[in-house]
Amino acid sequence: MRCRFFLLALLLCVAPACARAEAGGGLAVTDAKTLHALEASRFGLAQLLAPATVAPITNDALFALPGLAPIRIALDEAFARYLADHRTRSPKESIGIGAGHDVLLFDKAMLTSSDTRFVLAGIVNRIDRAYVAPDACGEIRLIYRLTRTSAGDRPPRLPMTLNLVLHAKTPGEQITCADLAARWLAVSAFTETGTALAGRLIANDGPLASVNATQIDRIETNIQIGHRPKSEAGDFRTDYLQKVFHFDAVLKRFHEASMENQIDRDRLLADPALGRAFRDWLLAPDNLRAFDRGTLLIPERFLATTSLAATPAGFAPSALQPAFGLMTDGKKQGVFTERDVVTALERAAAQGGALENIRTPAGFARRLNDVTCGGCHQIRGIGGFHFTGTDSLAVETVQGAVPASPHFVGDQIRRRAIVISMRDGKAPDFSRGFTDRPQTRGSAELAGTSLLDGWGATCYRRDGAGKIDASFGSWRCAEGLSCQPVGDDARSRIGMCFVK
Template sequence: MRRRAIALLWALGCEPSPRTAEPAPLAAIPSDAVAATADDTRRAAPGPAAPAPAPAPRDALVLVTEPDVLDALTRSGLSLAQVGFAREAGDNAALAKDAHYRSIVDALAGDLAALAADDPRAGVGLRHTHRLFDLGWLTSEHAWFELVGVVNRVDRRPFDPRHCGETRLIYRLAHRAVQVREEVRSRLPMTVNVVLWQRDDGHGCRDVAARWLVPERSTPAQLATHLVGDDGPLAPARRGLDALAAIEIDVQTSRWPGTIRPDLGGHASYMLRVFHRAERSMVAAPLENTPDVAKLRGSKAARERLLAWLREPATLDAIDRGIAVMPASLAARSSSSFTPRGLARLGNRPFSQLLRASDVAELPLAEHASIGTPAALLRRLDALTCAGCHESRSIAGFHLLGDDADDPDRVDALAVGSSPHLLGDLPRREAYLRALAAGEPVDESRPLPDHDPIAGGHGAHCGLGDPGFAALRCASGLVCTVVDDPELGTCLGATAQAGDPCQLGTMSTQADPLRDRMRYPKDGARTCEQDGVCNGNAVGFPAGSCARTCTALGDDEACGAIPQLRPFNDCLASGRGFATCMRRTANPAAMRACDRERACRDDYICARIDGHGVCMPPYFLYQLRVDGHPP
């Protein structure tokens, strides 16, 4: 009995109480009892200690997008209203009663008003050729924000060493309406990112990292319970307003269809904002590593401060490793990004608007791996900006749109709700988390967003001759092809198969993105194999896309559906729902297959059709365009 009591005390983490009396001498015990006890002791004497059981395998959580888990988290107090504004609100009309939320709406209203003032063709709805975001969604009782992702960014410790990185809760705007007697529900192209500090509770960042290690094969309910439990990373004590670092906004402010920008395959602009909480409102904050182009152009002293920062050896090392932090005094408080064509457009490259290769040619670049030439340095700097980041291997200006529920009848669904850059970076983030949780050294370096960890697969970026991009190479059997960017090409097969680009050209770009132009030489057309046809830029396919009938599909092909442009737009203009118009006007076609391991090329997203993924232009999906939605 005494042995069992000691075992129980050890199991509870306590020591047995000290003895208060000497045991009786052995002579007081009958000799036969002593003999029996000694014999029992010999038989029960333990052998060598058994090895301690191996720790149970644990998953390292760096990204949570499973809808069942996110729904459980929302029910546990992680709605946007609760985490971002410390109030209860089931829709945006209720949330708009909060002064802090309302201040964000007012700031975006000013941005949209300025956009409309500069563009007389802009307005809300399909009757306008330049379609604007409907601000009414942000205060509507029929709209709300859905939690679509939990992102563990413990790897962002270098950006603020006072903390152990960040937790990012990503919310997407959604709405419902009745359209021609049909209920319509859709998400919209706007995300709100609630950034929470991961704070050191006095035990170091190792303990903070360990909170994200969960038992393998946890059910959605178990995972949600772990995350919001007292020891979890999203415990109530760790998600209060005192932990709020920022609220970040990414919203599609306008979209032009391909018929209006036939050389580009369409055009869309996005507003990027960051807000900090003040006593009575949210206030615009400096954007990380995003220079205020107008300020720096107008101030020689400010430009000199930027160049002085770049000349510091520690700065170059940090830029090379992807962890530089530009002085906030040089930063903009709002930024725009533009699609399609990513970093081929100067509007997405703030540093390249300010600096030329000759401005940085004298810097000691050769000793750095990822910034060995002026072109490589400028691209690395641009990729650190808000605009450059959002346009580097992203999906329609976003990196996390969220996974759609598994509804086989839905035609407005994503097969993959995360960008190629995000998915490609997850192994690095997981390795970082495991090393930190184990108390091992961590590598703080972050690769260039253009880098493809799948060794130059189809659609990956590749160098076109500048030595600074020599490490970006195509896998065997693929050819580095100029699609639109004179700096980096795209890895493609030697012949144009379903989903491959078929209109190749070069971008003539200026700081004003509305003046960008694509030029297509006569030899820029690629012949689509197997009697395929080229769906061109003018009908909304950036760089064109080969399509053919759904017969004898190859390993990287799947049968999708392409709407007939004019009938589809006429159907939408009549007030019918997106799903109805797709079913009425779309024709089956072989397209490039995609999934989490097979990314689409730039400017295409992995849409779900009949249970599988196909690469399509993003604005063919209702949820990724500001226009066509009912009021």
């Protein structure tokens, strides 16, 4: 019941804020008919991966493309590891495809089936990631949803997304980042929908005018690989497999790559020397400050190539993976001790003032999980995804459907402020708050919603002495609401705002 209540709060409370963010932002294309028109023109996945292709193709033909062979092989290996690990942990449970199993496995055959294809479900501006790729003005993400082409009575959309991530502009292209930012900001004033809006977006002065295959950087995949249906005890679990594949422009092939900031927890714990190297690197003042701001890029030697995230994760540190286990808890050996963190915070503060988000070991531990792909996706996702997108093949769009998670919606204000700064030639503030509690820079727009102090918002519960951790001092609830525990761990200080 608690999980069901949590999901209800998650979905219902975000709708008004979502509408405001979308109407005021213009930084994402979510209109179903517009997406359908864009895909039919030149934004189909196959058309970008194989420019000679003139129409959308089914997945049997898509994965026959030589450049995608490494993706198919890597996903096959990841599925095999998941099965082996699960059977080792729970040998008595049955895992398979379809009803009658304790754990339902994603039907991997759907990836390369003649009955499925990837349908464009959204286009998202990520100029806010210009700190990663400044010369390319950040990124543009084309998000595709795996869909049956002849569903019959079955749900057409399958639980997998594929993000084709492109540089926002081609290296050497004449358009400046300021010009590109201005084009995106202009979209919020467009009144057209459907084919007319698609035409404006790809017109010579539109934000998508010059998007082409030369800008491809990588593919990101997110698959609901396994699902344990709700039992009589009320518990359930869903596992999400995430991987990244970078594009080799010379060989015209994708290859498995380390995931940005996906800390390889198991390897760091198994290799003490590597763990110490990571500790020393992360706690260096400049790196710790970037870590606090959310702009840190962790070196590949500390990273993993796979993330397996579970939902619902709950709010207790023990439920969040993969990074929380790096903190020593007095029972298990970790990479960081509280003293390590306190000393590093004091040193950083002495050199440049107190950090914005991380003030205590608890804040440091939460940020460790927060910066990882898996950790981010465990928090406030809709069914494990942050952008479910719209069904551009549907005859009608479901009224009130929310195309993105509270995390996505809550971050639009920050992203828009960055795009405005870039348009105006000012130095952008790329910093971000914690995943499940947006920065106070958006407090006016988000106040009273499930994103910030309203019903269903993430909050911090004071301890028995009435004290609150300094890292979460602003995580309060609006008048008439109180911060209450969620899930089975009543000791967790992180809760949600509910009626008293």
